[in-house]
Amino acid sequence: MIKVLFVCLGNICRSPMAEGVFKAYVKEKGLEDKFHFESRAISKWEEGRPVHPKTLEKLTPHQIDLTTKRSKAISELDFLDYDFIIGMDKKNIDFLKQFDDGAFRNKIHMYNKFKDVKDPYVTGNFEETYQRITKSMDKWIKKFEKTIKEKQVE
Template identity: 45%
Template sequence: MVVRVLFVCLGNICRSPMAEGMFRAKVDAAGLTDQIRIDSAATGNWNLGNPPHRGTQQVLTKHGIDHTQMRARLIDQDDFADFDYVIGMDGSNMKDLEALKPLESDVILKKLMDFAPDEKQQEVPDPYYTGNFDETERLVSAGCEGLLRAIRERYSI
């Protein structure tokens, strides 16, 4: 069995590719690469085809995570059938995702910070607007650790 995880933010150039890369590194370190598939997407179409923002590239490079193949793409209806988890970054993303989600979909739709209940901040602020990639990195890392724990518990892997 392969668990499929899709991270989603507004433009798919800052938060969701950061989560995709950081989560992939955690999955690789846990030896679960063959059991968890990871991708990211956008709810908006402004940056389609673009690589991650240079701030996200810097964070990923600092962690030794390759981002050269990452390109922004738009979420679509098929993603709700193709993925087990669709993970948004903030309330606005969640509102957009809930509106897109087909009624028959049984995808697990949650905010990343739902997996980091000890954090005061329950949304990942968009560093495209805040400029604070360090805070985004800290929150994304905490959320990804919690998500990996939840998946390992749920699927006994």
């Protein structure tokens, strides 16, 4: 099983959106036994708060329910537990690479290699965020499946 952690600033918009759409995607494809998706924040500003109402509103038509999810900050244990730690923007990546003096750099990836997934809390554009996340899903699933195959060879 591949364990993937999506990370953004507050864990109320982008990273829970990614968590939700990936969980729904693998369930639809019958692959949920191969993956585990979660999300975290790089800050504790929103700790314990629910997912942003506009994120929930964006996901509801897709039968994705994150009403029980609460913001949680990333911890050292997460770096040990997850195979992929995916930041939604460059600032997230910079923070993650500094964690534990860079010992987990090989697990850290930017969601879109050359372009931030903009924070809809700031931009107000939840549709754009949703589109950016869903546009790259197949690419990520292929990368995760490749990792599964490599682990089976070991």
